[in-house]
Amino acid sequence: MLCERCQERPASVHVTRIINGEKTELYLCQECARELQPQLNFSIPQFLAGLLDYDPELEVKAPPAVERCPECGLTYEQFHETGRLGCPECYHHLAPRLDPLIRRIQGSSQHRGKVPRRAGGNLRLRREIENLRARLQQLVQQEEFEKAAQVRDRIRDLEGRLEKGESSQ
Structure with a gap:
């Protein structure tokens, strides 16, 4: 074309x-x-800023004072324009405004990282159990009790393996 x-x-x-x-x-x-x-x-910064601005509740919750990182001097408005933070301390000082945005974009404001295959067996099992518990809650709310029972049994199996010290497959 x-x-x-x-x-x-x-x-x-x-x-x-x-x-x-x-x-x-x-x-x-x-x-x-x-x-x-x-x-x-x-531009990418404008796209991110538009995405970040989408939440109408955020403006209501945002404090009216100008928030500034004491380390690098970056304001939230500057972050909004560029889509970039100035230093690692910005995460702490601008947290009230950043946390809701990060949660909405990534699903969580906590970094989980990757788990190494060899060393992370127990951690992988715990995460799978956590995910299955969330799935179980969804299935119960949707009244899909047969699937919920299967997920419950899988959780029990994984918890048993975790107690024995086995790692996932």
Whole structure:
């Protein structure tokens, strides 16, 4: 497919714009996309900032004072513009505003990391049990009791293995 703008080079950028419910699509080459970038008004920091701003409750909860990291001087507004924090201390000093955003984007505000296959057997079992318990709650709420019973039995099996000191398969 050729670029819809210049009709010379192959299209490698797909742009979808939705304005007032009207969807338009453009297939552009790299050069035309670069030329139109100011008109497209898109950047990764703006995208992240827009994603982060989506929660209307966040603005109600946010304290009105200007929050500033004492280490690097970054304000929340600067983070909002760039999508980047200035230093590791920003996480602590801007936590009231960052935690809800991180939770919404990643599902949790706690870093869990990866577990090594050889050494992380028990930790892997505990995490699987934790996930299965959450699944069990969902199934009970959905009144899928047969599946819930299977998940309950799997949890019991894994807890037994954990007590014996076995690791997962």
